[in-house]
Amino acid sequence: MTDQLTVGDEAVYAVGEVAIAIDPATGDIRWKHEHAGHCWCPPTVTDRNSTGGNVYFPVKSEEGGVRIVALERTTGDVSWTDSTRDYSTLSPTTDGDRVYVGVDGGLQALDATTGNPVWQSDLPGGLLAPPTLHDGMLYLSTGGHVVAVKTATGTLAWNTPID
Amino acid sequence: MTDGTSRPIVEDGHLYVIPMRSSTPLPVFDVETGDFVTAYTGGTRGVLDSGRRRLHTIGDALRAFDTESTVALWKREQPPLGMTIDETENLYLAGSSYSLDDDRLVVGAMTPTAAFYTAVDVAITDVADVPGALARLDPASEEPAPR
Numbered sequence: 001m002t003d004q005l006t007v008g009d010e011a012v013y014a015v016g017e018v019a020i021a022i023d024p025a026t027g028d029i030r031w032k033h034e035h036a037g038h039c040w041c042p043p044t045v046t047d048r049n050s051t052g053g054n055v056y057f058p059v060k061s062e063e064g065g066v067r068i069v070a071l072e073r074t075t076g077d078v079s080w081t082d083s084t085r086d087y088s089t090l091s092p093t094t095d096g097d098r099v100y101v102g103v104d105g106g107l108q109a110l111d112a113t114t115g116n117p118v119w120q121s122d123l124p125g126g127l128l129a130p131p132t133l134h135d136g137m138l139y140l141s142t143g144g145h146v147v148a149v150k151t152a153t154g155t156l157a158w159n160t161p162i163d
Numbered sequence: 164m165t166d167g168t169s170r171p172i173v174e175d176g177h178l179y180v181i182p183m184r185s186s187t188p189l190p191v192f193d194v195e196t197g198d199f200v201t202a203y204t205g206g207t208r209g210v211l212d213s214g215r216r217r218l219h220t221i222g223d224a225l226r227a228f229d230t231e232s233t234v235a236l237w238k239r240e241q242p243p244l245g246m247t248i249d250e251t252e253n254l255y256l257a258g259s260s261y262s263l264d265d266d267r268l269v270v271g272a273m274t275p276t277a278a279f280y281t282a283v284d285v286a287i288t289d290v291a292d293v294p295g296a297l298a299r300l301d302p303a304s305e306e307p308a309p310r
Contacts, residue, residue, distance in 0.1 A: 128183055129169040134194070139171045141180050146171070146192055158197035162180075162190060 008045035008055075008073065015039040015057050019071060031076030035069060037061040041091040041130075044099075045073065046112070054079050054112065056092045056099050068092065068101055070115060080115035091130040093138065095151065100138055102127035107140065109154060119154035123147060174211050175230075179218065181209045189220055201233050 006013045011021040011030060017038050021030040036059075043057035054070040061067070067083035088102025098118055099110045107127065109118040125143030132139045137157060138149040148157040172179040177200060178192045188202035189209065206220025217236070218228045227236040 129171065129181060132171040132173055132178075134173040137194075139173060139178050139194070141171055146178065146180050146190070146197065148194075148197060160192060160197035160199065 006042045006045050006055075009047055010074070013043050013045055013055050015043045015055075019043070019055065019057070019069075019076070021055075021073075021076060033071055033076045033078070035059050037067075040089050044092045044094055046094055046096050056094060056112075058087050058089050058092070058101070060089055068099070068110070068115070070099070070112075079113070082110065082115045088127050090127060093131045093133050095133055098151065100131050100133070100151070102131075107131065107138070107149060107154070109151070121149050121154035121156065124159060169208060172209055172211050174213060179209055179211065181207065183207065185220075185224075189218075203228050203233065204235065 007024070010024075012024055014020050014022065017035075019033040019035065019039070021032075022028070023030055039057045039059050041058065043055050045055050046053055053073045055073055056068065056070050058066050059069050065083060066087040066089055067081055068087050069081050070079040071077065072079050085103045085108060087108070090102055093100045094112055097112055099112050099115075101108050101110065103120065105126070106120055106122045108120050110116065111118055123140065123142050124145045124147065128141045128143065131149075133151070136151050138151055140147045140149065144162055146160045146162060148159075149155070150157055169181045169183070171181065173194055176194050178194045180190050180192065182189055182205045185205050185207050187205045189205050190202045191200040192198060193200055203218060203220060204226055206224075206226065208221040210219040210221070211217070211230070212219065216230045218230050220226045220228070224238050226238045228234065229236055
């Protein structure tokens, strides 16, 4: 199966049935993390200056549930995992302080360091692509709508139907 | 800003929403109000070249548009996402991704055994200039990609 890659500041991260960090200069594997299940999207990596120095990705278990995994970027140690909601298999989005992930019928903001929930926003339709972050706003494409959500509160700034 | 994924793209006050099907138009909205601005022929991936004010869409074909006039500049047929194009040793471009590398739009894909990429010169301005074969990024590399 094809692993999904993301190039970070310090390493290349590949996630599939396992997660690995690869030295960009030598190709050596720096760390490897095994998880039960599979990730189908590129992982999301915080930059070196952010507070939550993690690699984030969703893992779908054989039973079908999807959890979010946060690994410490430099060691591969588990920072936190959350399986209390049925998350989307799309890549998360992060601003370093929070992680934004799709959930059934909406969008969930989690604390990037602890994984604790911050807010949840209901969306008009399921998330079709990972959110885009820009100037304190998240832009999302859902089934039949384009939506702007404020990162601070999770409230909708605008909602435009697509014909 | 370039992207190369299915994420929406924000640029110059506009929000480009990448469609899920290449047969669906790619709509553009005002980022402040959500008002519809225009639409381009669709692609399931989008790459924005801010310097040239070009939008590249990748779906059933690779297309280039002028984002000021919204005029289609050129189009070339493109293998489906993930199809083997050429063998290289470059790991960075793998992952069925698209990115802008100087004057080239780099198309990458990865299989369990190798990584592949190709590149298209995006400086071309007319459909007559589109090369007949995709250009290789590193002609010296003949070895299969490492595991």
